[in-house]
Amino acid sequence: MKRENLTTAIGLGLLAAFFLLAAARVLTRPSGAETSDADGRIVLRFAHWQLESGLRDALDELAREYEALHPHVRIEQVPVPNRTYAQWLQTRLIGDNATDIIQLPRALEDETLARHFLPLTTEVELPNPYNAGTEFADLPWRETFVDGLGGAFSYRPTLLEYYGIPMSMFTIRIYYNRDLWRRLLGDAPPPTDYENFRALCAEAAAVAAREGIQAIPLVGSYDNGPILITRFVGSQTQHLAATISRSRTLVATQADINLGYLRGEWSINDPALDAAFSLAREVSLLMQPGYSQLRHEDATFHFTQGRALMVTSGSWDAPVFRALCDFGLGVFDIPIPGAEHPRYGPQVLGPASEADTSTGMAFAVTLRTPHRAEAVDFLRFLTSHAGNSAFSRRSGWLPSVVGVTPTEELAPFLPRIEGHPAGFGLFFGNGSAITQLVSRANSLLISHSGSVEEYRRVVGAGIDAAFRHDLGRSSRNQLMNISRQDLLLAGRLALAESEPHAERISALSESQNQQESLRAWIEFELARHPAR
């Protein structure tokens, strides 16, 4: 045999050997991690990406309490870093070796949910047995949550099924360093109005410069900046949003915003937007120059190191700051301008309501878990009144269950129930093209050398095309949902004689017809108003 042929044969032989070895490994591997331990106890695993301080400890303590109540069950926590969570989840689900319980990520397609997760629609309509003896004993589990499980993580309207059981809810606030505050601002109380907020930022900067204190008054980042600016911009578009609502529902939908623009019902020169852009610029300039080049971790680092007086973030960061900061931590609500403000007041309806704050950190049960009953039971335990109280107390996160009294530290984070609907933010709701356009123009608005006029000129030049692109994309997405729902309906129609699906068929057709109506309107207006 020639030398070349021998080399080829060895190569092919090795390839075949490795293939057989790999095939043998795949065929002989267990279907997932071990489902029981050496003592014969059921092992229930739950995965999540919440690596914040205190969270894992809180969940661990609850797991141990559950084990004490159910000695035949052992609970294991599987924390996965956020950056790799999506890939981890996809691999585990496809490989059929996912954990029994999984924290649901934000973007999960209908098919993935339907294929890999257990609908809990029946279970959530039954009382939670762990609420026995409380005022919630007879309430359906669903009604014991502050949002009635109406949040995006819990309920999937296109499938008409409940999947996620949430542990917490989140609000946005401004945190401040009490020690640094005292050094820079003395006994001044936290601001309650916008002008006071600006004055305090200016005062803090002046004192820091005069006394040589290395401190940024308000630290921003690519992540923290927009969540603050959005709140301010939303105050200026409250009137406009209510006015352009064709649906007469007192809030502007995404279609109202985009189609209202195409129909000429509002323009980039609207006085509300003039005020919104000016306010956004003013607030941006309160943060350090170049803040949009930093990420959330950088802002957190500045703040926890005592090099920033204030930072905007969500309630999810409260336990992190408490663990990392060696100074007193204060919190106040974002001081949007009131109706009495001479420049910005005319556009404001009032403080924005947070009553629709939906819940998060939602866990779902995987469809192929061998311990379905135990997994559902553990979720009931976690979200009972007592379980969620303990979770909130130990983790420092807001509760998701009604009637749970948060700790004193959490009180400033409670959602503001009184208020008006917020308007739309700097990104005009959402949409990939408009987000790109606004992001590209952003430096014109937030940098010292920029201006509202220049920003408006650049955004105005691209807004028509961006809205058309986003409307087209939205229409295509709706078409995908509508056509999928057709088959869900067909399946349910066929099963209707043998299974109690009638009510779901009616709800599904209501949902589908609403989407078709919206899509028909979008397509009609796009055709009626050609590109400018």
Add this chain to the structure above:
Amino acid sequence: MLILRLLLFTFLHVALAHGAGPAPVLTDAWRALAEGLFSDANELFSAARAAHPGDRAAQLGEALSLLQLQPHTNSRVQRGVNMLEALLAEDTADEIGVRARYFRARAEHVHRLSPTPLAAASHYERVISEHPAHPLAGQATVKLALIRLYRMQTPVELAFEFSGFTERASTLPSAAARRDLHLILGEAALRLDLGEAAALDHFLAALDVGIELRPMRADTLVRVGELAAELSRPDIARAHYAAFMEEFPRDPRFLAVSERHAALPSPATP
């Protein structure tokens, strides 16, 4: 997974070939379709049809699963359409025939990569004219209304279409279709400038039939309150604002609605 699927497929062939009735298998297939597991449904329907070539229900199921089987291609949709046409060529009057006609329309309306609403309209019209009492005739009317209302036409033509569907709305064979048509006509009245009074009547009719989705019910109560207040019908506005406040205390519109409710003129004393 692949091995399991092959085993399942083989098992189904053997089971069906040995006289196990198709019903339990079809139930599993329809359930897979209802749960959005379209490739599973397609395999189950194909196996059932291979074992019982004349089974019209299995053929309908396979045709439907092809409309959404991934990757979604023109040729797959066309195969599904051909199977639906074959069912219609055999019989248009039985239950399978009615469904085949309705989904034939849906294939043109929403399943093709480039939908053709006008082709869909002719199939919807046949469902309505040939099976007027069937619940799918109600849904076909709703879909037809969407095609006819949201198209380029003169205001006179639009008003004619709107009035025609308004007349039909209360006569549809199912409550769900009546509700959906009223909602669609109410929204069209606002979006296409056909009048607030017409919109109000349709939203009130939809509420009477019963709206199932909570967000839609909340929106409709607010709309009725707003439109009735604008049309100087304070009693209707008051009742619907009050219903909204009672049913949706955590809605961010609660304060705005309560302010509007309080601003309405006092109810007339008898």
